[in-house]
Amino acid sequence: xxFATALAAGALAALGFEPVGSVAGPVLGLAxxxxxxxxxxxxxxxxxxxxxxxxxFLIGLTWIATAFSFQSAMxxxxxxxxxxxxxxxxxxxTALAAGxxxxxxxxxxxLALIFAxxxxxxxxxxxxxxxxxxxxxxxxxxxxxxxxxxxxALGGANGLSALAVIAxxxxxxxxxxxxxxxxx
Numbered sequence: 338x339x340f341a342t343a344l345a346a347g348a349l350a351a352l353g354f355e356p357v358g359s360v361a362g363p364v365l366g367l368a369x370x371x372x373x374x375x376x377x378x379x380x381x382x383x384x385x386x387x388x389x390x391x392x393x394f395l396i397g398l399t400w401i402a403t404a405f406s407f408q409s410a411m412x413x414x415x416x417x418x419x420x421x422x423x424x425x426x427x428x429x430x431t432a433l434a435a436g437x438x439x440x441x442x443x444x445x446x447x448l449a450l451i452f453a454x455x456x457x458x459x460x461x462x463x464x465x466x467x468x469x470x471x472x473x474x475x476x477x478x479x480x481x482x483x484x485x486x487x488x489x490a491l492g493g494a495n496g497l498s499a500l501a502v503i504a505x506x507x508x509x510x511x512x513x514x515x516x517x518x519x520x521x
Contacts, residue, residue, distance in 0.1 A: 347392025353478025367505025386435025449506020
């Protein structure tokens with residue numbers, strides 16, 4: 338059930354992209370992922386990251402399947418096979434970042450900060466290693482906010498992705514702290 342929740346969290350995060358364009362989607366999805374990572378054994382982090390990444394790319398890359406339908410020599414179903422396969426492969430970057438962050442972190446706050454850096458690094462590497470597929474960095478969903486485009490000039494879309502993780506981590510830390518206070 339944790340994997341399915343991570344998958345749903347990734348899909349929720351992808352709602353930051355058009356046509357939905359929800360600014361809250363990435364924050365809520367990342368907060369849920371960070372809460373899952375913090376609550377589960379370290380050995381599960383890779384799989385939870387894989388679920389999140391798969392859900393995120395599966396929803397965020399549906400445009401690829403549509404592009405296949407414009408190729409007269411290719412059947413439309415091949416586009417969906419490509420989306421699933423590519424999403425699963427790209428999710429490995431998120432999985433590695435989640436697994437390493439969980440191994441290095443103790444607590445939600447440190448997890449969020451470490452994962453923010455590793456997530457941004459994973460997005461950079463995704464554009465450089467093996468795929469060259471730099472599309473759909475999660476931080477790009479925030480470009481619709483006033484003033485964010487100027488902020489992106491400093492750290493790029495990958496810097497915005499790190500900020501999105503920190504925002505999600507802040508929400509996760511508030512939720513975790515409230516849960517701890519409720520147990521006292």
